[in-house]
Amino acid sequence: MCIHYRYGNIFKTHALGSPMIVCMDPQINRYMLINESKIGLVLAHPDSIKNIIGVNMAEVNGTVHKRIRGTLLSLIGPAAHRDGLLQKMDRCMRSFIHNWAGKTIDIQQKVRKLAFMGSLEQIVENEPSSFYETFEDLFVKMSLGTMSLPIKIPGTTYYQGLKARIKLNALLEELLAKRKASSVTHDDFLDQLIRNNGYNSSEEIIEQIVTILYAGYDSVSSTAMMTVKYLHDNPRALQAIREEHFALQQNKRPEELINWDDYKKMSFTRAVIFETLRLANVVNGLSRRTTSDLELNGFIIPKGWKIYLYKRETNLDPFLYQEPLTFNPWRWLVSSSILNLILLCIKNLLLINEDKYIEMQEKGSESNSYNLLYGAGGRECPGKELSISRFSLFLHHFVTKYRWEEVEGNKLLLYPRVIAPKGLHIRVSEY
Ligand code: HEM
Numbered sequence: 012m013c014i015h016y017r018y019g020n021i022f023k024t025h026a027l028g029s030p031m032i033v034c035m036d037p038q039i040n041r042y043m044l045i046n047e048s049k050i051g052l053v054l055a056h057p058d059s060i061k062n063i064i065g066v067n068m069a070e071v072n073g074t075v076h077k078r079i080r081g082t083l084l085s086l087i088g089p090a091a092h093r094d095g096l097l098q099k100m101d102r103c104m105r106s107f108i109h110n111w112a113g114k115t116i117d118i119q120q121k122v123r124k125l126a127f128m129g130s131l132e133q134i135v136e137n138e139p140s141s142f143y144e145t146f147e148d149l150f151v152k153m154s155l156g157t158m159s160l161p162i163k164i165p166g167t168t169y170y171q172g173l174k175a176r177i178k179l180n181a182l183l184e185e186l187l188a189k190r191k192a193s194s195v196t197h198d199d200f201l202d203q204l205i206r207n208n209g210y211n212s213s214e215e216i217i218e219q220i221v222t223i224l225y226a227g228y229d230s231v232s233s234t235a236m237m238t239v240k241y242l243h244d245n246p247r248a249l250q251a252i253r254e255e256h257f258a259l260q261q262n263k264r265p266e267e268l269i270n271w272d273d274y275k276k277m278s279f280t281r282a283v284i285f286e287t288l289r290l291a292n293v294v295n296g297l298s299r300r301t302t303s304d305l306e307l308n309g310f311i312i313p314k315g316w317k318i319y320l321y322k323r324e325t326n327l328d329p330f331l332y333q334e335p336l337t338f339n340p341w342r343w344l345v346s347s348s349i350l351n352l353i354l355l356c357i358k359n360l361l362l363i364n365e366d367k368y369i370e371m372q373e374k375g376s377e378s379n380s381y382n383l384l385y386g387a388g389g390r391e392c393p394g395k396e397l398s399i400s401r402f403s404l405f406l407h408h409f410v411t412k413y414r415w416e417e418v419e420g421n422k423l424l425l426y427p428r429v430i431a432p433k434g435l436h437i438r439v440s441e442y
Contacts, residue, residue, distance in 0.1 A: 031317040037381035040320040045388040055300035098268040112441040117434035122235040136199040233429035237291040282343035296321040
């Protein structure tokens with residue numbers, strides 16, 4: 012039974028010894044996210060995350076937050092994609108999804124590597140492989156630490172996470188010093204961060220690097236794995252996504268990289284991604300804390316209480332999504348709906364060009380008020396475009412190059428984390 016049928020959309024509970032309000036009402040959640048600074052809400056991450064990840068962007072508020080967020084968006088936002096980031100990512104993706112045919116692979120392990128290395132190579136290019144290997148080892152330990160109970164005793168996962176973070180800092184400090192002392196320029200995020208005045212100190216640059224890597228690791232890898240799973244289980248959707256990508260390839264030479272215009276045409280792929288995010292919730296909810304008494308829906312929430320904006324229920328609500336447990340990417344396409352007819356009329360009446368029209372279609376389906384897959388308001392995910400483009404490129408090469416079938420015995424957990432405890436093994440062959 013859905014929790015809200017039992018307890019209503021807002022209820023009080025206790026978590027880790029402190030009182031907490033759980034809110035599952037999408038409209039109220041959106042209201043809180045959009046107005047959080049006005050109504051006195053701040054982030055409330057668990058101690059394990061705060062202590063290991065540090066005072067990063069997701070921990071600061073006000074003008075410091077705006078400044079750091081702006082600089083991050085200049086690195087990974089839509090404009091950066093248009094200016095060449097997409098092509099760079101495509102080059103990296105081609106060499107990654109290479110030579111898989113005839114093998115049985117653990118796709119979970121592959122996409123974890125992809126999520127990590129794809130980001131790290133964008134951040135720091137041309138370092139020896141020993142640097143990337145040491146970095147990966149420390150990063151994985153650090154990430155595991157953030158998901159553990161904060162028990163600081165030698166040997167615990169949390170303790171190892173803390174230690175790994177200290178070593179990561181040292182590694183990055185050394186690299187920063189080397190870069191600053193050198194006159195050689197690099198085409199990577201680190202160079203952009205060093206040259207950007209938005210950053211005040213080496214510490215801030217290091218925090219930003221860790222944020223990009225951490226925020227895009229589990230979310231990206233588990234979603235990519237689930238796109239493979241859902242497409243495997245839904246041949247009609249697989250056929251439709253293949254058609255979209257083969258059509259794109261028809262107009263390009265094989266070595267020609269994917270550009271912004273190609274990416275904007277991947278509307279079915281985008282729908283597959285949104286539908287995967289809806290069903291396999293990688294972010295179940297968002298945590299906030301009140302900094303003063305807050306009146307919400309006729310109740311007073313005292314200062315210092317936590318509020319958990321639970322999204323999982325909304326994503327599976329039958330009143331919002333027909334047959335909510337069915338994988339149906341078409342629901343994200345406006346093309347079959349009345350809204351599309353309206354958009355088409357607007358397009359023809361106002362002589363709107365094709366690009367703008369596609370953008371309006373996307374906005375129409377994704378911006379329904381209960382869609383909080385990437386959050387909302389001043390903290391809406393700045394990695395939204397980066398993650399969608401990474402999934403799109405991955406799917407572009409994967410579905411056009413390969414067929415795959417699952418090996419028997421795979422097990423998947425969707426809650427509390429999306430994970431295949433023993434891997435998701437697939438047999439891959441040439442398409
Ligand atoms: C499937 C992929 C992803 C999903 C579903 C996702 C989802 C979210 C959500 C829901 C939030 C809002 C958190 C809140 O309000 O408390 C968020 C914030 C954030 N995300 Fe993502 N994210 C994804 C990928 C990424 C990637 C690739 C990056 C890389 C930079 C990233 C960086 C961030 C950062 C830095 C924040 C904090 C923003 C702020 O406080 O202003 N995310 N993400």
